[in-house]
Amino acid sequence: MDSRIQYFLVLFMITFATILSPTVAKLSSNYYNKVCPQALQIVESIVKQAIIHEPRMGASLLRLHFHDCFVNGCDGSVLLDDTPNFVGEKSALPNINSLRGFEVVDQIKATLDISCKGHVVSCADILAIAARDSIAILGGYTYWYEVLLGRRDARNASRDAANINLPAPFLNLTQLITSFKSHGLNLRDLVVLSGAHTIGFAKCSSFRDRIYNDTNIDYNFASNLRNSCPRIGGDDNLAPLDATPKKVDTIYYKSLLYKKGLLHSDQELFKGDGSQSDALVKLYSKNSYAFAKDFGVSMIKMGNLKPLTGKKGEIRCNCRKVN
Numbered sequence: 001m002d003s004r005i006q007y008f009l010v011l012f013m014i015t016f017a018t019i020l021s022p023t024v025a026k027l028s029s030n031y032y033n034k035v036c037p038q039a040l041q042i043v044e045s046i047v048k049q050a051i052i053h054e055p056r057m058g059a060s061l062l063r064l065h066f067h068d069c070f071v072n073g074c075d076g077s078v079l080l081d082d083t084p085n086f087v088g089e090k091s092a093l094p095n096i097n098s099l100r101g102f103e104v105v106d107q108i109k110a111t112l113d114i115s116c117k118g119h120v121v122s123c124a125d126i127l128a129i130a131a132r133d134s135i136a137i138l139g140g141y142t143y144w145y146e147v148l149l150g151r152r153d154a155r156n157a158s159r160d161a162a163n164i165n166l167p168a169p170f171l172n173l174t175q176l177i178t179s180f181k182s183h184g185l186n187l188r189d190l191v192v193l194s195g196a197h198t199i200g201f202a203k204c205s206s207f208r209d210r211i212y213n214d215t216n217i218d219y220n221f222a223s224n225l226r227n228s229c230p231r232i233g234g235d236d237n238l239a240p241l242d243a244t245p246k247k248v249d250t251i252y253y254k255s256l257l258y259k260k261g262l263l264h265s266d267q268e269l270f271k272g273d274g275s276q277s278d279a280l281v282k283l284y285s286k287n288s289y290a291f292a293k294d295f296g297v298s299m300i301k302m303g304n305l306k307p308l309t310g311k312k313g314e315i316r317c318n319c320r321k322v323n
């Protein structure tokens, strides 16, 4: 065949394949630069105020983004309120009486809508920005990463999907790996994102089994926790996820080396058996720069889970209900 015909044939095939391939949704860091350049500063300043008012709020906002992304992608679905004819994710087992921060999201959304003169910034993006800001405010500049934006909000949500897709604290390492793999995340993502437990608190009901039944736990650590978390009752009593729950640092990983992980799922990451997971925990326990850098990379990866873009979904007027 004439080489020119061959060339045009190849060119035609490439063009055709590009047109046919599903358009890959792309988020970008400058998405709001033209339509609302002040958006990111507004989110940061409200997150800052909220954390000054209550340091735990940073942890609660970070967890909201995780619980949003793991259930049908980062689409703000976690924020939808239940109504008499709609059951959303808030009443799913991992979320009910546990997720917090919805009022702060409402405040951010209302302020943005006034300042941007319209419904411009999606609720899903608010969660992504607030999570990044929380980490950077409680950890310092090394923990800052560029957040990607342009998500739109879902018009539906599913309690069943939340119950199925969110990992439970009693899972073992294999189950945790399987859960993260189902979201396109690998072992490194699992270990580094679990480092989010460097801030915040858990309820007695989330770690009771561990402190009474686990063997891979420090004796004094367990017996101290039993004082505030009895075998029966006290379900909502809180304990910090690591010794410095208001600070993003590497104490979470150091605690795992001494069998002082609060949740069973935390301690599963380090069992002292020389696994790949053990090696990552050791690395992050010693090297805060590696933790900070890898955490940002994995947060961006998690933030890229099935976003709605283009004409899909909507920009909600109120994060709690569809338009």
Ligand code: HEM
Binding pocket: 056, 058, 059, 060, 062, 063, 066, 097, 098, 099, 100, 167, 168, 169, 170, 176, 190, 193, 194, 196, 197, 199, 200, 201, 202, 203, 204, 206, 241, 263, 265
């Ligand atoms: C690896 C699997 C994970 C499991 C099994 C898990 C489970 C839990 C549980 C049971 C709690 C305590 C909830 C309560 O008692 O009310 C909690 C808290 C928390 N989780 Fe996770 N989590 C996981 C991964 C993650 C990830 C990937 C992030 C974020 C990137 C995250 C962020 C948080 C934060 C910040 C808190 C504290 C929230 C607060 O104080 O309000 N978790 N998690």
